[in-house]
Amino acid sequence: xxxxxxxxxxxxxxxxxxxxxxxxxxxxxxxxxxxxxxxxxxxxxxxxxxxxxxxxxxxxxxxxxxxxxxxxxxxxxxxxxxxxxxxx
Amino acid sequence: xxxxxxxxxxxxxxxxxxxxxxxxxxxxxxxxxxxxxxxxxxxxxxxxxxxxxxxxxxxxxxxxxxxxxxxxxxxxxxxxxxxxxxxx
DNA sequence: CATGCTTACGGATCACGTAACCATG
DNA sequence: CATGGTTACGTGATCCGTAAGCATG
Numbered sequence: 263x264x265x266x267x268x269x270x271x272x273x274x275x276x277x278x279x280x281x282x283x284x285x286x287x288x289x290x291x292x293x294x295x296x297x298x299x300x301x302x303x304x305x306x307x308x309x310x311x312x313x314x315x316x317x318x319x320x321x322x323x324x325x326x327x328x329x330x331x332x333x334x335x336x337x338x339x340x341x342x343x344x345x346x347x348x349x350x
Numbered sequence: 351x352x353x354x355x356x357x358x359x360x361x362x363x364x365x366x367x368x369x370x371x372x373x374x375x376x377x378x379x380x381x382x383x384x385x386x387x388x389x390x391x392x393x394x395x396x397x398x399x400x401x402x403x404x405x406x407x408x409x410x411x412x413x414x415x416x417x418x419x420x421x422x423x424x425x426x427x428x429x430x431x432x433x434x435x436x437x438x
Numbered sequence: 439c440a441t442g443c444t445t446a447c448g449g450a451t452c453a454c455g456t457a458a459c460c461a462t463g
Numbered sequence: 464c465a466t467g468g469t470t471a472c473g474t475g476a477t478c479c480g481t482a483a484g485c486a487t488g
Contacts (some may be wrong), residue, residue: 293454
């Protein structure tokens with residue numbers, strides 16, 4: 263599991279659409295599709311249902327989404343923490 | 351920034367020693383040294399002071415460490431969340 | 439000269455983008 | 464046939480381990 267995969271997952275969850283998410287992330291659609299697939303493989307369970315109109319979050323995906331957002335927030339905070347002035 | 355880098359950082363911080371941390375992580379010492387270096391490069395600031403006896407956390411490193419542990423904990427929680435039973 | 443971090447280098451793996459493919463409405 | 468996800472494939476980048484280098488006490 264990589265941070266890129268986690269960010270990809272959140273973006274697909276928010277757009278409900280791999281194509282649009284790929285635009286937002288500035289990567290090609292197949293690359294994003296692969297990232298989602300490999301994330302699901304690693305977790306051992308699908309996170310999305312593939313419908314004819316896009317990607318719909320499953321329950322496992324909803325649960326994962328909450329933690330995914332926490333992870334990204336913690337990463338952002340970690341980056342900020344390094345550049346804080348020492349006295350803070 | 352990758353999760354592997356974050357785990358590497360925490361292990362080096364805990365051991366104060368790249369060599370010992372590499373053993374614990376089951377990777378070669380130069381690989382670990384590179385991960386730490388590239389993490390510092392990306393963050394734009396050193397996290398450790400290189401002493402003749404090993405690695406000592408700097409203030410920026412101490413601040414980063416707290417968030418790094420949060421990130422790893424959130425990742426572990428995310429993995430668990432996927433396999434929880436749906437009713438939970 | 440023992441300990442410990444870093445740099446050089448070659449090779450394997452990974453991850454991307456383009457192109458082709460398949461399914462649905 | 465338009466939309467949207469997946470598979471195939473070749474290539475460029477990444478990352479590892481071994482080996483050599485460098486600093487310190």
